[in-house]
Amino acid sequence: MATYPLRISRRRQECDDTASLWLDVPKDLVSAFSYRPGQFLTVETGTGEARVARQYSLSSTPGKDSGLRITVKRIDGGRVSGWLVDRVQEGDLVDVQAPRGRFFKEMEEPHHAILLAAGSGIAPILPIGRWLLESGRGHRVTFVYGNRTPDAVILGEELATVVAAHESSCTAEHVMSRADDGWTGPRGRVDRAYIVRRFAEWQAMSTLPLVVYMCGPEAFMDAAESAFLTLGVPEAQIHRESFDMVLEDDLGEPGxxxxxxxxxxxxxxxxxxxxxxxxxxxxxxxxxxxxxxxxxxxxxxxxxxxxxxxxxxxxxxxxxxxxxxxxxxxxxxxxxxxxxxxxxxxxxxxxxxxxxxxxxxxx
Known part of the structure; x- marks a missing residue:
């Protein structure tokens, strides 16, 4: 797949191990880099056989933000994530492929969207929520965002701005698993027990049909999906995105x-x-x-x-x-x-x- 060198116009350190990078798109590539909420960019680095590619969700919102933005968390031993977070600076060129992915599916009728994220999983979840709220179709959005501590929250100020701008149709729940005594919000993990405990209140917020989007570690999404299915949410209304899955050995199973x-x-x-x-x-x-x-x-x-x-x-x-x-x-x-x-x-x-x-x- 063709790659294009895009210039980093801005970078922002979100927390110790995470950075947001804005990429400028030249006028002659605007069409190629048009995108939908929840899509990702493939970033390539290295040369020859040492060249590697990794996918990063776009954390910008199409039609609302200028340029493209990816928000990257450094992974232990991650060649590309470590390079992007620790070494890439404003003015550098980065080789990227055009946006791809089908995580988000447009909805013509209004829905109540439960948007779950853990850690850097907020990257595609935030623009999906903003897109729904600003679509004019009457969607309601509930963000549920899990982190270890408040200082690990990514894009927290932007999330707060979105919620404040749509306070009649949007709420956000921050859940901390290792916060100190100064934290007064929910504690624990966004796991099966948390979802089962909160589900009735989420349902009571709106009579609109539910749709669920989630992004984060596989164990987090497996537990969440299991809970929602048990609670009666149709599988077709549950959507998940991740780039750290390991394909199981299924060669002995029928295709x-x-x-x-x-x-x-x-x-x-x-x-x-x-x-x-x-x-x-x-x-x-x-x-x-x-x-x-x-x-x-x-x-x-x-x-x-x-x-x-x-x-x-x-x-x-x-x-x-x-x-x-x-x-x-x-x-x-x-x-x-x-x-x-x-x-x-x-x-x-x-x-x-x-x-x-x-x-x-x-x-």
Whole structure:
């Protein structure tokens, strides 16, 4: 996938291990870098075989903030996060890919959005909340934000500003797990017990249907999702985003079949893969045992990718023609409802018909 050198116009230290970076977008790239709330940028650094790429959610709000902003927390041993937090300065150029991701799904009808974040998970959650509140569609938003201590809160002043500007339709709950005696708010973790305890009050805030968005460590999101499902929130109304998942070994499990939205395709030995990227078509002859992404990369197709193991969702695409088999581990990243719409991860998919057509632009 093409990368573009964008200049850091501003940086702000959020706390000891986290920084926000603003990136200037040249006029000729404004269209390429248009984005939706909850999307991410892929940042690349290094050269040759040492080049690495990592994904960071955009913490800016489209149409509301000038430039792009990512908010990055340093991870122990993280080559890219450590470089961005500790070394990148204003004026530096950073290589990034165009925005990607389908975390947020627009809602025409008003909803009560419960937005859960832990630590740096606030990065995509804050712009989603702001977007909903300023959409004029009558949404209500409840932020639930967990941290260890008050000094670890990221984007706290901006969150407070959003809540103050929409006090009739927005509240925020800060939950601290290791705060000192000076903290007077809720203590503990945003876990299953907390959600079960608070759910009735959240429901009482509004008669609107509930929708849940969450971002944070996997254990945090697993517990939250389990709680909401037990409380009767439909799975289709629960959305989660993370870049630190580890794909489990699912090779012994039966694959999931996804059928193209426009044409199911002709059964038989696969001969051709066609991919649409940036309005251009690329074609690859499939070789036995290859996933779709590998086949396309082997032929030089300029397709978006990063981890190649189903954890980052950079290679999310829409199957429009043919049929593919997807490793069941994809359900750690996508929902069954996404598969039903033809969405797949190219790195986890294998063609099952004579030809397939996959579109990286239709997401």
């Amino acid at each position: 999931l079949v996804v059928t193209g939205m426009a044409e199911p395709g002709e059964e038989g030995d696969t001969a051709r893969i066609v991919a649409v990227v940036g309005g251009e078509e690329y074609e690859a002859d499939w070789q036995e045992g290859e996933d779709i992404l590998s086949a396309l990369l082997r032929t030089g197709a300029d397709v978006p990718f990063s981890c190649q193991e189903g954890t980052c969702s950079s290679c999310i695409s829409k199957l429009t023609e043919g049929r593919v088999e997807v490793r069941p581990g994809v359900l750690q990243t996508l929902r069954q409802s996404d598969l039903d719409e033809g969405l797949v991860l190219a790195c986890l998919s294998h063609p099952k018909t004579r030809s397939i057509r996959i579109d990286f632009d239709e997401i």
